[in-house]
Amino acid sequence: MATRFVAIAAVMAAAIFGVASAATYNVGEPGGSWNLQTNYTNWAASKRFHPGDQIVFKYSPQAHDVVEVSKADYDACSNARPINTHTSGNDAIALTSAGTRYFICGFPDHCAGGMKLQVDVVPSATSLAPAGAPGANAPASPSTPGSAATKATATGFALAGVLIAAGLMA
Numbered sequence: 001m002a003t004r005f006v007a008i009a010a011v012m013a014a015a016i017f018g019v020a021s022a023a024t025y026n027v028g029e030p031g032g033s034w035n036l037q038t039n040y041t042n043w044a045a046s047k048r049f050h051p052g053d054q055i056v057f058k059y060s061p062q063a064h065d066v067v068e069v070s071k072a073d074y075d076a077c078s079n080a081r082p083i084n085t086h087t088s089g090n091d092a093i094a095l096t097s098a099g100t101r102y103f104i105c106g107f108p109d110h111c112a113g114g115m116k117l118q119v120d121v122v123p124s125a126t127s128l129a130p131a132g133a134p135g136a137n138a139p140a141s142p143s144t145p146g147s148a149a150t151k152a153t154a155t156g157f158a159l160a161g162v163l164i165a166a167g168l169m170a
């Protein structure tokens with residue numbers, strides 16, 4: 001009985017707080033990868049990155065690498081002061097917290113050729129402005145129909161319903 005209550009409470013909490021599942025984004029996909037052809041400004045603009053998500057750079061290590069740099073070095077296309085360097089060709093990078101991350105290719109002229117990616121990691125829907133706060137009534141961004149949080153909430157309530165029904169039948 002107590003176990004069932006805890007399970008239901010956990011699901012309800014997940015629904016209320018909008019715990020969304022973490023997403024994995026393969027950089028440049030679909031249609032591209034980590035190469036000299038993909039437009040990463042356009043690619044990133046179609047995504048919303050949240051803490052807990054990860055991005056994966058896939059490429060030939062003979063042709064490219066991934067260097068995480070500061071904004072200044074990103075703007076200057078300099079890999080002289082790397083924060084992190086990845087060279088496996090299949091590099092998963094965890095976006096652990098909100099903030100902006102900057103990645104470039106360290107091969108000569110590749111960054112200038114377009115291999116630079118800025119990733120804006122924004123807080124999950126849990127930290128929406130409270131009701132009454134400035135901006136709380138702003139219309140939802142048109143680029144996020146059916147947000148992950150909305151889906152998580154719907155999933156949470158559906159699961160809670162199943163659990164409650166199971167409890168009634170037990």
Ligand SMILES: *[C@@H]1O[C@H](CO)[C@@H](O)[C@H](O)[C@H]1NC(C)=O
Pocket residue numbers: 039040041042113114
């Ligand atoms: C990416 O595409 C946008 C819009 O189509 C364009 O303004 C921008 O210059 C492109 N970036 C690169 C690096 O080609």
Ligand SMILES: [Cu+2]
Pocket residue numbers: 035063064065105106107110111115
């Ligand atoms: Cu490169």
